[in-house]
Amino acid sequence: MTKEIKETGWNFDNSYARLPKSFFTSLNPTPVRSPKLIILNDSLAASLGLNAEALQSEDGAAVLAGNRIPEGALPLAQAYAGHQFGHFTMLGDGRALLLGEQMTPLDKRFDIQLKGSGRTPYSRGGDGRAALGPMLREYIISEAMHALGIPSTRSLAVVTTGESVIRETALPGAILTRVAASHLRVGTFQYAAKWGTVEELRILADYTLKRHFPDVEADESRYLSLLQEVIKRQAVLIAKWQLVGFIHGVMNTDNMTISGETIDYGPCAFMDEYDPATVFSSIDIHGRYAYGNQPNIGGWNLAKFAESLLPLLHADQEEAVQLAQDAISEFPELYHHNWLAGMRAKLGIFNEEKQDESLIEDLLSMMQKHRADYTNTFRALTFDRHEDTVLFGTPEFAQWHELWQERLGRQEQSKASSSQLMRNSNPAVIPRNHRVEAALEAAVKQGDYSVMERLLDVLSTPYGHSPEQAEYATLPAPSTRPYRTYCGT
Structure with a gap:
């Protein structure tokens, strides 16, 4: 064990490894040829009690690639099953290993998992590896979700492996370090x-x-x-x-x-x-x-x-x-209560009235009919820039807007308070699909990570509504083909 690894701040416990052996298989990651750290989440590292500078060292990258096992870690692949598109099957970590559970300075426990770390007994014929593009995608989206205030696993780092993975073509390999409250499913x-x-x-x-x-x-x-x-x-x-x-x-x-x-x-x-x-x-x-x-x-x-x-x-x-x-x-009502409360906030509504649901549904119906952008419509309403939405100028929107304003007038809170509630509830930016794809293409094909870094910076404060975010709110060019994403395996 080198000095650098000890100074990184790893503080593992392994409570999952103390469960019955049927729940997991103990094994080490498969070493990779030439690990290179390409992105590190410094703020997340600090909250975990980790030294970002040590993680950026050669020894730190070796741990994040699975080439070295830090002191106290007990790597294992978890066993689980699942209904995939309705069909029940045996599954398990086929390309991921739980290094252990990091105990933070605040005595909180987080799983540290390497995704793309090699074959396991649950791989079902797969190679156990991951391609760079999908790992960067998970990094971007998971961090955006966290910034949006949505409970999410998070991404600590991505390292390239110096090896190719074969999918439809040869792609650069990578390993993602995923952080989770747990991987219990x-x-x-x-x-x-x-x-x-x-x-x-x-x-x-x-x-x-x-x-x-x-x-x-x-x-x-x-x-x-x-x-x-x-x-x-x-x-x-x-x-x-x-x-x-x-x-x-x-x-x-x-x-x-x-x-x-x-x-x-x-x-x-x-x-x-x-x-x-x-x-x-x-x-x-x-x-x-x-x-x-x-x-x-x-x-x-x-x-x-x-x-x-x-x-x-x-x-x-x-x-x-x-x-x-x-x-x-109880679930449908619990879900509906949370959704309705959130939609009220998106429209600046503090209290409850029976007619609120029809007001919300009428807006959504208009948006669907006129193919209005979901995020930007609420953004336009937030800042009274109705000309920024395709609904502007239609008689039905004018009628709806009048009802909405009357509704806001029936609550005690001021218009300024409603406006602030909307600013806090309607993001200025989301990870637009075309922006994510542009970042991945620059990184994977050209080795240029600056596009992704700028995108991550913008997405880190989605409710900031800053001038710098405006260009990231623009819509993609019209396309005759629907946008498609893939599982990355």
């Missing part, structure tokens, strides 16, 4: 319920409660409480996705975290024109994970989580099913 519980014992399922549930829901009473109803708490967190998360026009693209059960963080930024993107049927994923040919379907899929995934917990909910099967159904039935 709905699919982790499905795996335990299908292939483990009831006692192993109980151990997993107790571990999850201790790690993520320490305030839940350790009584006989704690597993129902676990289900209810996960439902609440997912209701909040998916509402936040909808409010900014984010489309995940692969809402399989293995991509739904128990912590309530967004995970897996493969075929994801942000919606430009408002249309609930919008799909970006190249493999989602039937629109299962379209923007408008995300709340329903969230409920479906949670039902699968509830199914996995049935043996713990009650000794009587019928009673367990009833408890699960009652809990799941």
Whole structure:
């Protein structure tokens, strides 16, 4: 162990490694030929208690590439299952390894995972590697989501490997260091319920409660409480996705975290024109994970989580099913409450009136009819620049605007307060698809990371509404082909 690695600040604990061995496979990353650090998240490193300067050293890059194992780490690949596009299958970390759990100076625990670190027993024929473009994409989108105030896994670093990966063509290889509250998934519980014992399922549930829901009473109803708490967190998360026009693209059960963080930024993107049927994923040919379907899929995934917990909910099967159904039935209303509150804020509304929902739905219907940009429409309303939206000049918008102004006049808060609420709720910028693609193309094809660095800087303060952000709010040139994203595997 070199001095540089010791001084980096790694402070690992390995609570997951203390679970039954059936939940993981211990193994080290596969070393790469020539690791090179290309981007490091300095502020995240500091919050984790890490020395950014040491991470930038040769030894630091070696750790981030998996060539060296820092003191205290116990690398492992996690086992899990999942419903992928509705079909249940055994999965697991096929190209990722959990180095360990970093304990921060504030005594918080975060998973440190290397993504693209080589084959594992769960690789299912894959090479266990990752290409540079998709890893940079995850870095950009995950950090943008964090800045938008949306619970998300985060990206600490990307290193290139000096090796190529073969997809349709040869592409530069890379490894992403992902930081998460944990990598516990709905699919982790499905795996335990299908292939483990009831006692192993109980151990997993107790571990999850201790790690993520320490305030839940350790009584006989704690597993129902676990289900209810996960439902609440997912209701909040998916509402936040909808409010900014984010489309995940692969809402399989293995991509739904128990912590309530967004995970897996493969075929994801942000919606430009408002249309609930919008799909970006190249493999989602039937629109299962379209923007408008995300709340329903969230409920479906949670039902699968509830199914996995049935043996713990009650000794009587019928009673367990009833408890699960009652809990799941709360999700639509919880989601809707969060979404409606967020939409009110986007329109500067502080209090509640029954007519608010129709006011919101009428605006969205107009936006869909006129193919209005989702983000920029709300931005135009925020700053009274109605000419910046295609809705401007239509009789229906004039009528709607009058009703909206009357609605604002019926609340105690001032117009200035409403305006500030809107500024805080409507981002000036999102990771526009064409901007992300331009950054990735410059980085991957030309080795120019300046485009990505500028984009990251702009996205770091999405509610800043600064003059420098204006050009990043512009729409892409018209195209006859729909935008498509790919899973990157």
